[in-house]
Amino acid sequence: MSRPTVHLQGLVKRYGAIEAVRGIDVDIAAGETVALLGPNGAGKSTTIDIALGLLAPDAGTAALFGGPPTGAVADGRVGAMLQTGGLIPDLTVRELVATMASLYPRALDVDEVLGIAGIADIGRQRTQKLSGGQTQRVRFAVALVGDPDLLVLDEPTVAMDVEGRRSFWSTMRGIAGRGKTILFATHYLEEADDYADRVVLMAHGRIVADGPPGEIKALVGTRTIRATLPHADLDALAALPGVTAADRRGEAVVLACSDSDATIRALLAAAPEARDIEISGAGLEDAFVALTA
């Protein structure tokens, strides 16, 4: 791979006794759209803060475009929407976005960005009078207006409703189509599945899987089988063909399967008393549970 846009190597960050990040290695190539997926507390935001140069790691290095993150930031090559953040008051939406645009060497046209972010109609409103979803969109416009090569979004859709989320991601698709490199953190599994070329799954400060969304599913099982089976022997079930993980939920068992056809045949042979059998397609949610358990 030629020089990666994002290069994170051996990142470690501790907060007192808690290790938020425990050895993160990721390279992201130019033009990739990568999802950083994991539950709250997985270390996603800490990783992003280090990548952006907002936080110094206790060990390891972060580089953007082959140099220190602060250099890429100073050159205006990075745009980011951080997880937490309000806006400054006493400016209109347009004034705020225009002010941020003025800081960048190759900013986009402000009105065009307001249009892309879907906030052209609220350009004259004061920033302190916006809804949560509108605020997110203004923050998105701020991240976008410098025409950055790398766009980093930490839980961008968190304050949006379902409709807002859908239109946000369709906007993002258009931006990814312009050849931007995009790194976004999310705990919405569908978002990672639907919009990323590649998913980096994090848990407990580590990367537990890294690959195309399809590959991650294949890795941990594409389907789950659920059956009522009292007094089942979990170890025996886990050893059945095609099973990647077995778990008990009261009287029921849940099997994560890489090959559910093989598993169901073997299960019925081994435990004919199994009833209420359900086979369901697994999303990343199950992949997640299997990998981080």
Added chain:
Amino acid sequence: MIAALFTHRQYLRSELLRTLRNRRLFIFSLIFPLVLFYVIAGPNRHDHSLAHTGIPATLYFMVSISSFGTMTAMLSAGARIAAERSTGWNRQLRISPLTARDYFRAKIVTAYLVAIASILLLYGAGISLGVSLSIGRSAGMFVHVLIGLVPLAALGVLLGHLMPYDSTGPVIGGTTALLALLSGTWFPIPDHGFVHDLALQLPPYYLVQAGRIGTGAQAWGAHGWVILGAWTAVLTLLARRAYLRDTGRPR
């Protein structure tokens, strides 16, 4: 123009715009001191040597109360920093090409412009009550006050990184009130005793002393310069440390 010194002029312009639209700041830095001046100096306008200082009451209060307005203006920069820290906006700026230097410059220049507006309003009010000064003496006072405000600019930045946003009102109000009392804003500091000795070690005292220039005397001597310089150095150092700690950078 001051703006020409800036790489990011529009950022400064927006800061000024936000300040002008902030009604509370406007009232406390500009209107409140003006009202206080008329209330306090008005009844004493014929006193030509306030408490035997040799300074006419109107001149004394014109300068002392403008020191109150300018202190409020400088410390308000801290409130603005604290507000931006509380919403995380400072982090947003740190991932933009705006440098920390330009950020602080914009904050301090804005505070100074409010302070200057406050001084000019008070000078105008002073004239309306019969203060009569040559251009030279007025300019001398003005410049001394601007220099005397330097340590307070550093204090504003320091407080901005130490205070939680929800306590900026009481902290700035309390600090200004205490400093005003110790600097002789409401009444001249006695010329000896504990309060006098303490006041002489604090920068705001010298803001009020700038009024002496109006009578043809010197504002302050070597001791004043040393105090102002020392406080500027210490507060700048502390403000810098607070900033570095706040941004998680190695010292």
